[in-house]
Amino acid sequence: MFSFLVRRIVAIVPVLFVIALIVFMMTRFAPGDPAAAIVGNDASAENLARVRSNLGLNDSLPVQFGRWGWQLLQGSLGESFFLKKPVSELIGQRIEPTFALTVMTLVMTVLIAVPLGVIAAWRHGGWLDRMLMGLSALGFSVPAFVIGYVLIWIVALRWQLLPVQGYGRISDGIGPWLSHLILPATTLSIIYVALIARVTRAAVAEAMTEDYIRTARAKGLSETRVLTRHALANAAVPIVTVIGIGVALLIGGVVVTESVFAIPGLGSLTVDAVLSRDFPLIQGITLLFSAVYVAVNLMVDISYLVLDPRIRY
Amino acid sequence: MRYVLTAFLFGALIMGVTRPSLAQETKVLRVVPQSDLKILDPIWTTVFVMRNHGYAIYDTLFGVDAEGQVRPQMVGEYSSSADHMKWSFALREGLHFHDGKPVTSADVIQSLKRWGERDSLGQRLFAAMASIQAKDDATFEMTLKQPFGLVLEALSKPASVPPFIMPKSVAETPSDKQIDSYIGSGPFIFKVDEYRPGERVVYVKNTKYVPRNEPASGTAGGKVVKVDRMEWVILTDAQTQTNAITNGEVDLIEWVPADQYLALKNNPKIDFANLVPKGSFALHLNRLVPPFNNVKIAQAALMTVSQEALMRAQMVHKDLYNTNASIYPTGTPYNSDKTSFFTGKPQLEKARALLKEAGYQNEPVVLLYPANFAVLNKFPPVMAALLKQAGFNVDMQSMDWPTLVARRAMKNPSTQGGWNAFITGWNIPDNVNPLFYAPITGNGEKGWFGWTTDERLETLKDEFLAVDSEAQRKALAVRIQERVYDAAVLAPLGEYKQLTAIRKEAIGGIVTSPVGVFWGITKN
Numbered sequence A: 001m002f003s004f005l006v007r008r009i010v011a012i013v014p015v016l017f018v019i020a021l022i023v024f025m026m027t028r029f030a031p032g033d034p035a036a037a038i039v040g041n042d043a044s045a046e047n048l049a050r051v052r053s054n055l056g057l058n059d060s061l062p063v064q065f066g067r068w069g070w071q072l073l074q075g076s077l078g079e080s081f082f083l084k085k086p087v088s089e090l091i092g093q094r095i096e097p098t099f100a101l102t103v104m105t106l107v108m109t110v111l112i113a114v115p116l117g118v119i120a121a122w123r124h125g126g127w128l129d130r131m132l133m134g135l136s137a138l139g140f141s142v143p144a145f146v147i148g149y150v151l152i153w154i155v156a157l158r159w160q161l162l163p164v165q166g167y168g169r170i171s172d173g174i175g176p177w178l179s180h181l182i183l184p185a186t187t188l189s190i191i192y193v194a195l196i197a198r199v200t201r202a203a204v205a206e207a208m209t210e211d212y213i214r215t216a217r218a219k220g221l222s223e224t225r226v227l228t229r230h231a232l233a234n235a236a237v238p239i240v241t242v243i244g245i246g247v248a249l250l251i252g253g254v255v256v257t258e259s260v261f262a263i264p265g266l267g268s269l270t271v272d273a274v275l276s277r278d279f280p281l282i283q284g285i286t287l288l289f290s291a292v293y294v295a296v297n298l299m300v301d302i303s304y305l306v307l308d309p310r311i312r313y
Numbered sequence B: 001m002r003y004v005l006t007a008f009l010f011g012a013l014i015m016g017v018t019r020p021s022l023a024q025e026t027k028v029l030r031v032v033p034q035s036d037l038k039i040l041d042p043i044w045t046t047v048f049v050m051r052n053h054g055y056a057i058y059d060t061l062f063g064v065d066a067e068g069q070v071r072p073q074m075v076g077e078y079s080s081s082a083d084h085m086k087w088s089f090a091l092r093e094g095l096h097f098h099d100g101k102p103v104t105s106a107d108v109i110q111s112l113k114r115w116g117e118r119d120s121l122g123q124r125l126f127a128a129m130a131s132i133q134a135k136d137d138a139t140f141e142m143t144l145k146q147p148f149g150l151v152l153e154a155l156s157k158p159a160s161v162p163p164f165i166m167p168k169s170v171a172e173t174p175s176d177k178q179i180d181s182y183i184g185s186g187p188f189i190f191k192v193d194e195y196r197p198g199e200r201v202v203y204v205k206n207t208k209y210v211p212r213n214e215p216a217s218g219t220a221g222g223k224v225v226k227v228d229r230m231e232w233v234i235l236t237d238a239q240t241q242t243n244a245i246t247n248g249e250v251d252l253i254e255w256v257p258a259d260q261y262l263a264l265k266n267n268p269k270i271d272f273a274n275l276v277p278k279g280s281f282a283l284h285l286n287r288l289v290p291p292f293n294n295v296k297i298a299q300a301a302l303m304t305v306s307q308e309a310l311m312r313a314q315m316v317h318k319d320l321y322n323t324n325a326s327i328y329p330t331g332t333p334y335n336s337d338k339t340s341f342f343t344g345k346p347q348l349e350k351a352r353a354l355l356k357e358a359g360y361q362n363e364p365v366v367l368l369y370p371a372n373f374a375v376l377n378k379f380p381p382v383m384a385a386l387l388k389q390a391g392f393n394v395d396m397q398s399m400d401w402p403t404l405v406a407r408r409a410m411k412n413p414s415t416q417g418g419w420n421a422f423i424t425g426w427n428i429p430d431n432v433n434p435l436f437y438a439p440i441t442g443n444g445e446k447g448w449f450g451w452t453t454d455e456r457l458e459t460l461k462d463e464f465l466a467v468d469s470e471a472q473r474k475a476l477a478v479r480i481q482e483r484v485y486d487a488a489v490l491a492p493l494g495e496y497k498q499l500t501a502i503r504k505e506a507i508g509g510i511v512t513s514p515v516g517v518f519w520g521i522t523k524n
Helices: A002-029 A034-039 A045-054 A061-073 A087-122 A127-141 A144-158 A174-207 A211-218 A223-234 A236-260 A266-275 A279-307 B002-015 B048-057 B105-118 B120-127 B151-156 B238-246 B258-265 B295-303 B307-315 B348-358 B379-390 B401-407 B455-466 B470-486
Strands: B028-032 B062-064 B070-072 B075-080 B086-091 B129-136 B139-144 B188-190 B200-205 B229-233 B270-273 B279-285 B364-370 B393-399 B421-427 B490-496 B500-503
Touching (some): A034 A045, A087 A127, A087 A236, A087 A279, A144 A174, A174 A236, A236 A266, A266 A279, B028 B238, B062 B151, B070 B075, B105 B139, B120 B129, B120 B151, B258 B270, B279 B295, B295 B348, B295 B470, B348 B379, B364 B379, B364 B401, B379 B393, B379 B421, B393 B401, B455 B470
Parallel strands (some): B364 B421
Antiparallel strands (some): B075 B086, B086 B139, B129 B139, B188 B200, B200 B229, B279 B421, B279 B490
């Protein structure tokens, strides 16, 4: 176990290096000039050239990459071209809304999707199963921005129960924090509920056909106990895998949802950085997202050991 | 569902340790600015939102009223010699920076010097200047070595880079390095600790600001702030902006997106105010490379312009635009109908004849198309169709706006990654005066993108700068306009009305100004 962890953690370093290199090259080869975006519409060509030079964009690509790599080795993600602030500080300002949205979405998703999937598997082929799976197909098919705008229209504009936009920091109180998160988290979780409910249903339905389920029933265990202790426990590995994949997908999902609800999180920071060609910021955020993705995969792998004692690394 | 949610929220509020909102304690004006504020150094960028930020926290020596007249602002008394070669300015009493220190002549001189290194009119002013010296803490003198007829216009200019006054220690920052202190002497104080780019920009009222006694008008007059706090809420999505003002979460949208116009117009809670003046759009040609390096071919392109068709496509609603064949805005002093061959209406027959006469060889015309930029993206398809009708071989290339801004700096032929034409927008302060209007250059590759070479145009601009009387200036402005068309520098496409949406029952006291200003606004 320990050697497995060490191997996996060491393997992260070359993965992140390759990602860093690819991201760097993509930003440099994509069309667009951050200096032009900084100086504005009526700036002269002379001003433009001066800003390009100040940003170090006239240096060769190896020099630019080496400079960034050296900063990374020193624990710095660099400085935003536009905002003249450390990238880590900007990420720090935006991480709370994204983290809160992701966690709330995950909690809502797991609390709703797993019971739904188990119930559907329990009533496999019945009307409840078909209805739940039909709804999950619908939830999976409708784009997040459509769900978002429909929820805004009904809950925020018609009923005036929740705000339409923004984020209330937790330091401003639980009420504002929660009221700003309910709609975006619901929007995002609808899609993941659909995904995880379907996988849970399939895994539990398969487990329900196993001999140990028949044995458990023969012992006189209640149906609830059979479902939770025996079927669900044995179906946990694929469910956890999909939840792990879901976290990675969420990183993409929050970009759209944060735009719809104007949440100042990492998603909107990414979009702003790309549109303004803020190279250090794009590089820093992508590296962070990649690290999160790798870490989630590692945690999922470790969770297999807990969920299924037969697995050995 | 509704009741479940209500109960849930009620529970959360009872459980929660909610702080009383700021709105209960103070009057907070919540504004959706035209775009995010990312750069905080006023000489580093010419984006409109920076000017608005600048006017909020800094003050200027002179301002421009709603009629375009120059009025003293930080300056109390001022005078000039009979030949206007020597100027004396005295600062009015009571001017203090946000840190409590008084504004002195030394602060003013250093601020002007830094501005003069970057702003094009500022560069011309300092080139014409022999010296600028402090007589005492409140008085300074400017001596010219050559005639410069726009001293007050330069010191009051709201276009591009206005000459904002900052403390000497801040203004000593080299002009190629951004400032890192944001102390001004203006009516609002910038809350650096609450600044979250992409989320919000916060200002509080400068309670020690001493406004002028005259009523507020434009960037001049008494800048009386009537709210305690102003928050700029960064919302980039047009639908979200509309939802937010409808729900009362924001009080004012500075620039109403055209596609939300009808929704807001029909909303009984919303009113429109002209906080921001109208601006214009223009077609810019690359005069450096074929085919528009041939002036006749370039003139033919200008003849294809149909302002009505182009503006209708972009602005959709007739309430939001008007045509104007002059390069100067409608209703401003230099606006004139003497526009050479340019009419703003399509002259396709003439254009075809001119193309034939010029020997156009069907070279491709690369028209840059910012497909995801809603403010401009309806123009290029219409412009391409008009050019094709006259016989041009148009290659409309799709890209995002940052790519276009980078591409237009390339001087290669269009077949080697360059360009031939693009469209962009300008605000009233930008083109109210030929020396403010950045693209009117005739100095070739040293000039603005398009790089027209036209000595006559440059000579006329120099004459405009040197003359003393407004009548002479007006005559020269008209000649410059005619020269702009004859040299085929650009073609105006029409003027847009940039409406500001406000919550009808909450907001009042909007000040009409060439830039977005927020003093005078009341909130109930």
